[in-house]
Amino acid sequence: xxxxxxxxxxxxxxxxxxxxxxxxxxxxxxxxxxxxxxxxxxxxxxxxxxxxxxxxxxxxxxxxxxxxxxxxxxxxxxxxxxxxxxxxxxxxxxxxxxxxxxxxxxxxxxxxxxxxxxxxxxxxxxxxxxxxxxxxxxxxxxxxxxxxxxxxxxxxxxxxxxxxxxxxxxxxxxxxxxxxxxxxxxxxxxxxxxxxxxxxxxxxxxxxxxxxxxxxxxxxxxxxxxxxxxxxxxxxxxxxxxxxxxxxxxxxxxxxxxxxxxxxxxxxxxxxxxxxxxxxxxxxxxxxxxxxxxxxxxxxxxxxxxxxxxxxxxxxxxxxxxxxxxxxxxxxxxxxxxxxxxxxxxxxxxxxxxxxxxxxxxxxxxxxxxxxxxxxxxxxxxxxxxxxxxxxxxxxxxxxxxxxxxxxxxxxxxxxxxxxxxxxxxxxxxxxxxxxxxxxxxxxxxxxxxxxxxxxxxxxxxxxxxxxxxx
DNA sequence: TTGCAGTGTCATACC
DNA sequence: AGGGTATGACACTGC
Numbered sequence: 001x002x003x004x005x006x007x008x009x010x011x012x013x014x015x016x017x018x019x020x021x022x023x024x025x026x027x028x029x030x031x032x033x034x035x036x037x038x039x040x041x042x043x044x045x046x047x048x049x050x051x052x053x054x055x056x057x058x059x060x061x062x063x064x065x066x067x068x069x070x071x072x073x074x075x076x077x078x079x080x081x082x083x084x085x086x087x088x089x090x091x092x093x094x095x096x097x098x099x100x101x102x103x104x105x106x107x108x109x110x111x112x113x114x115x116x117x118x119x120x121x122x123x124x125x126x127x128x129x130x131x132x133x134x135x136x137x138x139x140x141x142x143x144x145x146x147x148x149x150x151x152x153x154x155x156x157x158x159x160x161x162x163x164x165x166x167x168x169x170x171x172x173x174x175x176x177x178x179x180x181x182x183x184x185x186x187x188x189x190x191x192x193x194x195x196x197x198x199x200x201x202x203x204x205x206x207x208x209x210x211x212x213x214x215x216x217x218x219x220x221x222x223x224x225x226x227x228x229x230x231x232x233x234x235x236x237x238x239x240x241x242x243x244x245x246x247x248x249x250x251x252x253x254x255x256x257x258x259x260x261x262x263x264x265x266x267x268x269x270x271x272x273x274x275x276x277x278x279x280x281x282x283x284x285x286x287x288x289x290x291x292x293x294x295x296x297x298x299x300x301x302x303x304x305x306x307x308x309x310x311x312x313x314x315x316x317x318x319x320x321x322x323x324x325x326x327x328x329x330x331x332x333x334x335x336x337x338x339x340x341x342x343x344x345x346x347x348x349x350x351x352x353x354x355x356x357x358x359x360x361x362x363x364x365x366x367x368x369x370x371x372x373x374x375x376x377x378x379x380x381x382x383x384x385x386x387x388x389x390x391x392x393x394x395x396x397x398x399x400x401x402x403x404x405x406x407x408x409x410x411x412x413x414x415x416x417x418x419x420x421x422x423x424x425x426x427x428x429x430x431x432x433x434x435x436x437x438x439x440x441x442x443x444x445x446x447x448x449x450x451x452x453x454x455x456x457x458x459x460x461x462x463x464x465x466x467x468x469x470x471x
Numbered sequence: 472t473t474g475c476a477g478t479g480t481c482a483t484a485c486c
Numbered sequence: 487a488g489g490g491t492a493t494g495a496c497a498c499t500g501c
Contacts, residue, residue: 335489360489365479367491372477375493 330355331362425450 325333325341333341338359342352421440425433439456441449 361480363490364481364492368479368493370491371493 327358327362330359331366 330338338355342355347355418435418440422433422435422438427433433450436453438450438452441451443449
């Protein structure tokens, strides 16, 4: 609340007190400025300067009123005696004009100070993501639909299948696998309690793979089991791919917002991003056509693009190594499991190298996808920031013009006050005081000095030399 | 045919 | 030191 009128050596001004007085003196402007200060912290400097100006004005006016009373009531000789003024206290060699110039110099507000908090709420992010893709929930909660048409639904009572809905995706996946395996779901649940390494080994030990996608888009497929075609290892990588993207669906990024939802949705809707779905179905083309009603021609085309060829090649290599893991599993398994698997299979160096490459490529692919999503998100955030700053700029412009108008009004009032004061001032011979030869100066102790302009100029050159001005 | 956007991969830096 | 991650750059593809 205290503002030092910079560089002038003037004492601190209690803005609150001045503001209170201003409310009486300039009731309209004072209230406005207070409101401005309250509503926009970013323009604090503007308000401060205006408040200090108004404070100065009010101090000046009130003190001048007192002085006028003294002048009018007392003899001019008394006024010129410098009564009560210590020479040391009148060291202000600054003219009123200078002070006003200082006060009227608009300060630049810190324009970049924004009230917009950055949006990085990790807790809400997750729900936003989920809200963004409600279909993933629905897909999770309807495993029966995933199994519809398959031979699996008849194997277990509906209650068992219903249990699938009560667990997270991982457990759903495990249970789906157990369904396929004909295992007891309870056993699988117990297995789930064990270490991931053991789990992975158990789940993959008797089978080629079961590529499954319970959540997100993959859920529409349900799961893609190539257990029915155990010899189709060469294609499983494509199917397994979807699991990777299922995880990718749930990757979270700082500052998710509505914009990112749109962007992400755009990505999700893009054909490229999930072209693995038809590809995945290629491992079980009949099932795929039943579930997606896609023409086989399109499936073939999808399967034959370069990326899938590359993946198929990787998968082919991986499967030629008699390793009971899909490419996706090679990529996603913990490094300890991976190393254990390598050691267990006694593979030659070239094949180990190949597996490491497959793993590296798979991880880097996901990383690249995440990186691109982040980049897109950053771009959207920057665009939003630009919009916000433009809005803020317009607001500041309006506020600046409002402050300029207020300052103009105050200047007019000050001119009138100045003119009024000098019209009442008389020197010791009773002659009017020339306003061009004297300046009015307010001191910190409340006294008002009339200073000859030449002394002000002299003191500016020699600040230590002060002249006692007759009052 | 051209341009663009999406994607996978590599190389590299960093943790 | 090895593995994972992030990112720029490149090539390729489909639209």
